[in-house]
Amino acid sequence: MPYRILEDEATADVAYVVTGKSLAAVLKDSAISMLDTIAERKSISKKIKKEIKLDSIDAGKLLYNFLQEIIYLKDAGNIVFSEVNVRAKEKKSSKGSIFSLNATLFGDRIDSSRQKMKADVKAVTLHMFSMKKTGKGWRAKIVFDI
Amino acid sequence: MVTDIKKIGNAVWEIPMTHKEGMNVPARIYATEKLLKEMDEGVYDQITNVACLPGIQKAALCMPDGHWGYGYPIGGVAAFDLDTGIISPGGIGFDINCGMRLIKTDLTYDEVKPKLKLLVDTLFKMVPSGVGGKGFARLNRYQFKEVMTDGVKWCVDNGYGWKEDLDRIEENGQIKGADPSNVSDRAIGRGMNQLGTLGSGNHYLEIQVANKENIYDKQIAKAFGITKDGQVVIMIHCGSRGFGHQVASDYLETFEPVMKKYGIKVKDRQLACAPFNSKEGQKYFSAMVCAANMAFANRQVIMHQVRKGFSEVFGRSEEDLGMNLIYDVAHNIAKVEEYDVDGKKKKLVVHRKGSTRSFPPGHPELLPAYRKTGQPVIIGGSMETGSYLLVGTKKAMEETFGSTAHGSGRTMSRAKAKHGVRGEKLQKDMEARGIYVKTASMSGLAEEAGIAYKDISEVVKATEEAGISKAVVGLKPIGNIKG
DSSP, X not given: OOEEEOTTSOTTSXXXXXXXXXXXXXXXXXXXXXXXXXXXXXXXXXXXEEEEEEEESSHHHHHHHHHHHHHHHHHHHOEEEEEEEEEEEEEEETTEEEEXXXXXXXXXXXXXXXXXXXXXXXXXXXXXXXXXXXXXXXXXXXXXXX | OOTTOEEEETTEEEEOGGGSTTOSSOEXXXXXXXXXXXSOHHHHHHHHHHTTSTTBOXXXXXXXXXXOXXXXXXXXXEEEETTTOEEOGGGTOSXXXXXXXXXXXXXXXXXXXXXXXXXXXXXXXXXXXXXXXXXXXXXXXXXXXXXXXXXXXXXXXXXXXXXXXXXXXXXXXXXXXXXXXXXXXXXXXXXXXXXXXXXXXXXXXXXXXXXXXXXXXXXXXXXXXXOSTTEEEEXXXXXXXXXXXXXXXXXXXXXXXXXXXXXXXXXXXXXXXXXXTSHHHHHHHHHHHHHHHHXXXXXXXXXXXXXXXXXXXXXXXXTTTTOOEEEEEESEEEEEEEEEEXXXXXXXXXXXXXXXXXXXXXXXXXXXXXXXXXXXXXXXXXXXXXXXXXXXXXXXXXXXXSEEOOBOOBOSOHHHHHHHOOHHHHHHHHHHTTOEEEESOHHHHHHTOGGGBOOHHHHXXXXXXXXXXXXXXXXXXXXXXXX
């Protein structure tokens, strides 16, 4: 599992820690943790392709906006995803870093008669939310509102 | 548990202002000794953080069903001065106007029992639930904006309900002050397809029975429409779906830099707020009202479908089945209300996050139908144990800014509940106990097992001992649709 569930955090919701060697890996696996909360990914076909491009001066903000975009596509577009591919980079300058991502997601329109849906993620909360560079790569802590 | 907490009354405990640096008022927890011992450690920290917010009046309160939440605990009540106080999305909750609705029928359990499965299966088809459930009412952006401003009135004008329903909803299902121009396009995009949908999580539609032995106040029960042994009622628990969540998320982000501008410091990011009377505070208030009105309308459209479902199954009209609305209450909301503070009448912005308004008999804001009895209070329990219909009291006005509990309150995380319970087994066990459940998600069902919640009767007992609401009828579940 590319992420770890925190069982004693967030009584009414669900919390994860995601670690990875690269920014792209943590962005991808954070999205996977959310998608695994929403549905059995194996039951979702890959009929629809969506691209998400974002950038931010803050890696945490980039992750937050990425996850919020997936929630938006679920509610406004009625789409849930089963595969996520992420390219990400950090561009350093004298003024600081700019973090950017280019994600390609594959999924399908939600149809619970064909797919195994689980819990609806309605928001990424700011509670304990973090995205940090570590000695081994990156680490994110996320609580989803269910 | 904190060491400096003291009992100051029946089922009331106080943490003094000396407990934490920056507390402007004490914190009070309403609970029996048993509930207090079981309360999350996080509640103590969170409620004392709330007590530090600017302009807070009298005390930061936590109801008996309290548990850890984002910033504020669930079960939290906090009232702020309109000029010196704040408004905070964290004090209202992401699911703006999550609430309860109770509908009566003239049917009895004996009449419903033979058709229970057909009834639940029919309602499951008619009321979309779970992830991505699209409502049957298809609205364009213009119509959705009308829902934001008109709430249940829009529904009734468009054929989703009866005119008299309006007199059985807090604020007639249309809170004044909505301004759709303060709502983001993203929020509208998320909410437009969701009118008339239950959602998932702890939301449900339940068929319940009022048995004679659980009618505690016959006279008030009669005034509320519960008149016979074994009478069947329907309870709906849901809110403003993705729409309200997006409004809350949008303004949590907006308020973070705003706090710096107004020199407000908070002890938790999720307590982000703005002065109530600031431009930003007023914008959020008007956007929150939009979401609150959408939630009232959401429950109204669901009720419309429930009436149609009952009518189809029993081959009788909705009117003939006596399917009148008993009441609809918001339990995640902020409202401007008047209270006595230091002997003077004062308007305050009261935040209720997992707390139900509990106005007493004679309150001028009560609708004529309930001005004599006091306001119906609906406290929803877990799908295994049952729920309660209560009535508001004078003591709630004096002590808790007219507020009481809203539900059982979780004691176990979703992840832990799933370790102990399998959805399929729970469904079978419940059926053997006479409760027929249909669910959009088996794992979601396991997460909502009764073991994950506090004992609702203990929660109700605490509110009665403290005098902030009074039990009228206990309701037992017989059929449940879980999102």
